[in-house]
Amino acid sequence: xxxxxxxxxxxxxxxxxxxxxxxxxxxxxxxxxxxxxxxxxxxxxxxxxxxxxxxxxxxxxxxxxxxxxxxxxxxxxxxxxxxxxxxxxxxxxxxxxxxxxxxxxxxxxxxxxxxxxxxxxxxxxxxxxxxxxxxxxxxxxxxxxxxxxxxxxxxxxxxxxxxxxxxxxxxxxxxxxxxxxxxxxxxxxxxxxxxxxxxxxxxxxxxxxxxxxxxxxxxxxxxxxxxxxxxxxxxxxxxxxxxxxxxxxxxxxxxxxxxxxxxxxxxxxxxxxxxxxxxxxxxxxxxxxxxxxxxxxxxxxxxxxxxxxxxxxxxxxxxxxxxxxxxxxxxxxxxxxxxxxxxxxxxxxxxxxxxxxxxx
Amino acid sequence: xxxxxxxxxxxxxxxxxxxxxxxxxxxxxxxxxxxxxxxxxxxxxxxxxxxxxxxxxxxxxxxxxxxxxxxxxxxxxxxxxxxxxxxxxxxxxxxxxxxxxxxxxxxxxxxxxxxxxxxxxxxxxxxxxxxxxxxxxxxxxxxxxxxxxxxxxxxxxxxxxxxxxxxxxxxxxxxxxxxxxxxxxxxxxxxxxxxxxxxxxxxxxxxxxxxxxxxxxxxxxxxxxxxxxxxxxxxxxxxxxxxxxxxxxxxxxxxxxxxxxxxxxxxxxxxxxxxxxxxxxxxxxxxxxxxxxxxxxxxxxxxxxxx
Numbered sequence: 001x002x003x004x005x006x007x008x009x010x011x012x013x014x015x016x017x018x019x020x021x022x023x024x025x026x027x028x029x030x031x032x033x034x035x036x037x038x039x040x041x042x043x044x045x046x047x048x049x050x051x052x053x054x055x056x057x058x059x060x061x062x063x064x065x066x067x068x069x070x071x072x073x074x075x076x077x078x079x080x081x082x083x084x085x086x087x088x089x090x091x092x093x094x095x096x097x098x099x100x101x102x103x104x105x106x107x108x109x110x111x112x113x114x115x116x117x118x119x120x121x122x123x124x125x126x127x128x129x130x131x132x133x134x135x136x137x138x139x140x141x142x143x144x145x146x147x148x149x150x151x152x153x154x155x156x157x158x159x160x161x162x163x164x165x166x167x168x169x170x171x172x173x174x175x176x177x178x179x180x181x182x183x184x185x186x187x188x189x190x191x192x193x194x195x196x197x198x199x200x201x202x203x204x205x206x207x208x209x210x211x212x213x214x215x216x217x218x219x220x221x222x223x224x225x226x227x228x229x230x231x232x233x234x235x236x237x238x239x240x241x242x243x244x245x246x247x248x249x250x251x252x253x254x255x256x257x258x259x260x261x262x263x264x265x266x267x268x269x270x271x272x273x274x275x276x277x278x279x280x281x282x283x284x285x286x287x288x289x290x291x292x293x294x295x296x297x298x299x300x301x302x303x304x305x306x307x308x309x310x311x312x313x314x315x316x317x318x319x320x321x322x323x324x325x326x327x328x329x330x331x332x333x334x335x336x337x338x339x340x341x342x343x344x345x346x347x348x349x350x351x352x353x354x355x356x357x358x359x360x
Numbered sequence: 361x362x363x364x365x366x367x368x369x370x371x372x373x374x375x376x377x378x379x380x381x382x383x384x385x386x387x388x389x390x391x392x393x394x395x396x397x398x399x400x401x402x403x404x405x406x407x408x409x410x411x412x413x414x415x416x417x418x419x420x421x422x423x424x425x426x427x428x429x430x431x432x433x434x435x436x437x438x439x440x441x442x443x444x445x446x447x448x449x450x451x452x453x454x455x456x457x458x459x460x461x462x463x464x465x466x467x468x469x470x471x472x473x474x475x476x477x478x479x480x481x482x483x484x485x486x487x488x489x490x491x492x493x494x495x496x497x498x499x500x501x502x503x504x505x506x507x508x509x510x511x512x513x514x515x516x517x518x519x520x521x522x523x524x525x526x527x528x529x530x531x532x533x534x535x536x537x538x539x540x541x542x543x544x545x546x547x548x549x550x551x552x553x554x555x556x557x558x559x560x561x562x563x564x565x566x567x568x569x570x571x572x573x574x575x576x577x578x579x580x581x582x583x584x585x586x587x588x589x590x591x592x593x594x595x596x597x598x599x600x601x602x603x604x605x606x607x608x609x610x611x612x613x614x615x616x617x618x619x620x621x622x623x624x625x626x627x628x629x630x631x632x633x634x635x636x637x638x639x640x641x642x643x644x645x646x647x648x649x650x651x652x653x654x655x656x657x658x659x660x661x662x663x664x665x666x667x
Contacts, residue, residue: 041576211368225571
């Protein structure tokens, strides 16, 4: 149903004045539909939860002009295609596909619906009606790595990841390099569990990492499960995608929060005033897409200072963790002293830095 | 490798194994009665949310376990009515129960997201449960011991009790059991309810012990492994215990291989191992026993008495 705001009223009045026969048309105009494809359940308290917060912000700020629809638990395989297509057929004008694994499916459906705009999260394939957007999570990982490197007693850190995709590789490398700045001997043990959301496997993998000597474990999967294991073992970890401190009040040092709302609102506005263009957006601390949750009291003041400096450095552009010299796992020099990796190179990074122990 | 290292690894393996062992024990009894219930995953999720919900509301994990068993059993009754009264296709109805359980548990779970459940204390004195070495025997949740006790209980029930023999008779030849006066439907209702309750407790192990929280779809496919396990074990409770721990060890091996940086085998190979082993075990069993192994003769068939 159309809610009459001042703007629609003025449009209607203006239309009525000039074209009395068509005067009611402005009232009859339906709301613009915006679609969202979600990887996990909106109740995962992590990745999808954060995207859903963004969707709610769109509803809140633009609810008089748009309505949002979403589908959760969409698999990252061919079965995503009919789901995305269905949203387009329902009349969505803009569809956000919010995980890396929807990349080819988004491009495929976008070809069928040239008038519908698509936005794919964390991918790199674009088209005239497909934009991409991403968050510089690795900037947040640099803060976590700084804290972990300084606070770890064993110098062995755990990293629980999902798949070997650029986003995770960047996160691992940023975390390891930052930790090594604080403790040159810091090692990062990496487990990729081949899933974004599998609480029992995440829990078992966390136990495994702890047993192999890790005293701080950071997660790049979406459930708070690992934090609860760390809480039971009286060790430390970090939240992923959202503040998860309620699940592990003492173990939760801080978290990287994904703030998608402002971007979603901006892009939906562009649909409304028809200025939408296919772009490639990669925002971080500076733009407010990456945020660090309140620190745990267990973090000493000098470590808080170090962590804040990293954040401030990213905000004013003076800090970058991907500055040479950087060596790969085999010890080969990949980035020379004085050089900094370009964003385009980061986006396709597929090798781990020295000090990362992984099976692949 | 130190003793502490091995103990910690064993604790992880027990955690991975217990829920599938519980669910598989329940399904074993259901299948012995001649019913194939593919809804294990759905019943586990119903048990997980009911157990969690009751625990959060009453602050009593023991009541939570009862709630989990009730949640699993009640959802299985939906399947039972469709399959036993209306003779609907068991495979399709079981799959529907999985979808239904997933959806309903998510719906109920909406109001429980973000809570943490109080956990079980140990049933043993703290000096035993928290000892660095003895905890490998005494340091687990009561559900772990319950699962282990249920293995010989189920084996004994099926093999040596009159009720167990009637249950097997119903599963092997429902028409004969019916003609000599046993209630085929009654036995199957009871078996399905037991299977639901066990799956529910198995599901609650996720939401009440491993990670005391609720997250949608948190069982992440363990119900399907439990189903494979029943076949893998050749419908025998003893073998089920061995098989469950074998699967648990394989799952832990995958994680240890990855975390230790072993790259002589791709990690996907480890992840595929439980399923690969099921295929191999099935081939071996069917080669040894041409009559189709131990599968109950009426498994999955509707009961249609002439009178």
